Amino acid sequence: MRECHPVQEAQQPLCFVAMPFGVKPDGAGGSVNFDAVYEELIRPAVCAAGLDPLRADEEMGGGIIHKPMFERLILCDYAVADLTTANANVFYELGVRHALRPYTTVLLFAEGGRAAFDVAPVRALPYRLTKAGKPAEPEVIGKALTERLIEARNRSTDSPVFQLVEGLPEPQIDHAKTDVFRDQVRYSTAVKERLATARKQDADAVRAVEAELGRLEDVEAGVLVDLLLSYRAVNSWDDMVRLVEEIPAPLRGTVLVQEQLGFALNRAGDSDRAESVVRAVLKRHGPSSETLGILGRVYKDRWQAAVKRGEAALARGTLKQAVETYVAGFEADWRDAYPGVNAVTLMEVREPPDARRELLLPVVAYAVERRIASGAPDYWDYATRLELAVLANDPQAANDALDSAFALVREPWEPETTAGNLALIRKARAARGESVAWADEAEQTLRQAAAQ
Numbered sequence: 001m002r003e004c005h006p007v008q009e010a011q012q013p014l015c016f017v018a019m020p021f022g023v024k025p026d027g028a029g030g031s032v033n034f035d036a037v038y039e040e041l042i043r044p045a046v047c048a049a050g051l052d053p054l055r056a057d058e059e060m061g062g063g064i065i066h067k068p069m070f071e072r073l074i075l076c077d078y079a080v081a082d083l084t085t086a087n088a089n090v091f092y093e094l095g096v097r098h099a100l101r102p103y104t105t106v107l108l109f110a111e112g113g114r115a116a117f118d119v120a121p122v123r124a125l126p127y128r129l130t131k132a133g134k135p136a137e138p139e140v141i142g143k144a145l146t147e148r149l150i151e152a153r154n155r156s157t158d159s160p161v162f163q164l165v166e167g168l169p170e171p172q173i174d175h176a177k178t179d180v181f182r183d184q185v186r187y188s189t190a191v192k193e194r195l196a197t198a199r200k201q202d203a204d205a206v207r208a209v210e211a212e213l214g215r216l217e218d219v220e221a222g223v224l225v226d227l228l229l230s231y232r233a234v235n236s237w238d239d240m241v242r243l244v245e246e247i248p249a250p251l252r253g254t255v256l257v258q259e260q261l262g263f264a265l266n267r268a269g270d271s272d273r274a275e276s277v278v279r280a281v282l283k284r285h286g287p288s289s290e291t292l293g294i295l296g297r298v299y300k301d302r303w304q305a306a307v308k309r310g311e312a313a314l315a316r317g318t319l320k321q322a323v324e325t326y327v328a329g330f331e332a333d334w335r336d337a338y339p340g341v342n343a344v345t346l347m348e349v350r351e352p353p354d355a356r357r358e359l360l361l362p363v364v365a366y367a368v369e370r371r372i373a374s375g376a377p378d379y380w381d382y383a384t385r386l387e388l389a390v391l392a393n394d395p396q397a398a399n400d401a402l403d404s405a406f407a408l409v410r411e412p413w414e415p416e417t418t419a420g421n422l423a424l425i426r427k428a429r430a431a432r433g434e435s436v437a438w439a440d441e442a443e444q445t446l447r448q449a450a451a452q
Contacts, residue, residue: 012050012052013051014052014053014054014075014077014078015046015049015053015078015080016056016072016073016079016080016097017038017043017046017053017054017082018073018079018097019034019038019042019082019084020032020082020085020087020089021034021035022034023133023374024085024087025085026084026110027085028112030129031133032084032085032110032133033132033134033374034084036376037084037127037135038055040134041135041138041142042080042082042142044138044142045143045145045146046145046149049078049145050150051077051078053080056089056093069221070096073093073096077104078149079101079106080105080106080107081094081097081108082107082108083107083109094107098161098162099159099161100171101159101171102157103152103155103159103162105158106145106149106158108124108126108141108145109125110126110128110129111126111127111128112128125141125145125148128141132375133375188220191209191223192222192223192226195223195230198234199233199234199411201234202234203234203236203239205234206236207239210243216246224243224251227243228243228244228260231243232260232263232264232411233411234411235267237265237268238268240261240264241261244260244261244264255288255291258277258278258281259278259281262274262277262278262281262294262298265277266301271298271301274298278294278295287328288329288332289336289338290329292325292326292339293326293339296322296326296329296339296343297322297342299321299325300319300342300346302318303321319346319350322342323350323354325339326339326340327339327343327356330343334367336367337367337368340360340363340367341364341368341387342421343364344361344364344391345387345421345424346424347360348391348424348425349424349428353428361391364384365388368385372385377404377408378408379405379408379410380414382402382404383405383414385404386398386401386405386418386422386442387418387422390425390436391425393436398439402445402446405446406446406449413450415449416446419444419446419447422439422443426439426443
């Protein structure tokens with residue numbers, strides 16, 4: 001199949017791709033690796049049809065529907081929607097597309113998963129998944145998808161709205177608007193590329209990119225989120241807090257941005273405000289592993305601060321808060337090992353150690369192994385495996401996990417966090433007369449990675 005040109009250099013028609021991100025449960029006991037579906041199936045097929053794919057912003061959490069999203073839905077010449085798992089955002093985007101575009105929208109879905117309705121009437125293309133949740137025959141199904149996209153050029157009505165409502169006028173889209181839209185897409189992609197470069201440098205480099213953006217009210221939401229996460233990558237917590245205060249209110253109120261605000265406030269030393277922000281997210285949106293994981297970190301840092309000040313009673317109370325919050329986070333979604341591993345690590349630190357850790361350890365281990373088996377592991381997956389191996393006194397497994405984690409470090413605060421957890425285990429066991437000296441090398445290696 002032909003390769004796509006970079007979007008910012010594209011002269012081909014744009015094809016908007018509406019689909020979830022990451023690995024999601026399929027509703028039938030398995031999972032779908034949507035990133036693999038995009039990279040192995042959808043993207044090559046779109047390129048082979050002579051189109052340039054434009055996927056929705058991965059960073060946009062909290063269900064926000066913003067102006068650039070509507071522009072992409074309406075102004076892209078073609079669209080592909082993956083209906084697998086009946087994702088609410090995808091169906092909303094498809095509804096907007098069908099209401100405003102009579103044709104050039106192609107649908108597909110994974111067989112055997114959960115669907116919101118019978119997809120047969122809308123002529124959706126089925127594809128099969130492997131046990132790992134990846135497309136089973138990407139080249140075969142990709143060829144069929146390419147043919148559907150090429151066939152869509154015949155302007156045959158595929159929208160049920162225009163098929164069923166007689167006399168509905170077809171919207172006339174000004175070509176000037178589509179030209180401006182294409183320029184905006186190229187600009188946003190170019191800014192994200194500059195931010196990716198700046199993240200490898202320092203906070204000043206990220207600030208320089210921000211200075212080029214002008215009025216933040218006029219900047220695409222996906223770029224603003226990328227800017228926020230770029231400040232996180234260079235440990236610039238105050239800049240994160242400042243940016244959240246300056247970005248438009250609809251984006252500021254999303255779950256993702258509020259979680260990152262709580263994260264940054266805690267790292268900047270404003271523990272009370274961090275707790276208030278995260279608790280507000282929990283009140284509005286309910287418990288989640290990510291939100292409770294951030295709140296657990298707030299209590300964990302308070303515990304460590306109380307230990308340094310010699311306030312024993314406060315230290316015991318905040319440590320208990322941290323453990324229970326991490327446990328609640330793991331129970332909110334057992335597929336997410338992040339709060340689980342923090343819970344068992346702090347259970348190890350308690351005096352005496354919390355007996356529940358023996359029950360939780362294998363569950364957390366299973367969660368992370370399933371995540372790794374999905375085919376899309378990241379630094380945190382192998383860092384979790386490393387911590388669990390240290391807790392289980394398994395040097396070989398720890399060394400193997402360290403090698404894998406080290407290769408996937410993205411931001412310096414990641415290995416710094418893991419090294420801190422290994423230090424907690426080492427100190428707690430030393431206080432009990434136990435030794436895990438063999439794990440010192442892993443701790444030091446991670447600290448060196450954080451310093452680079």
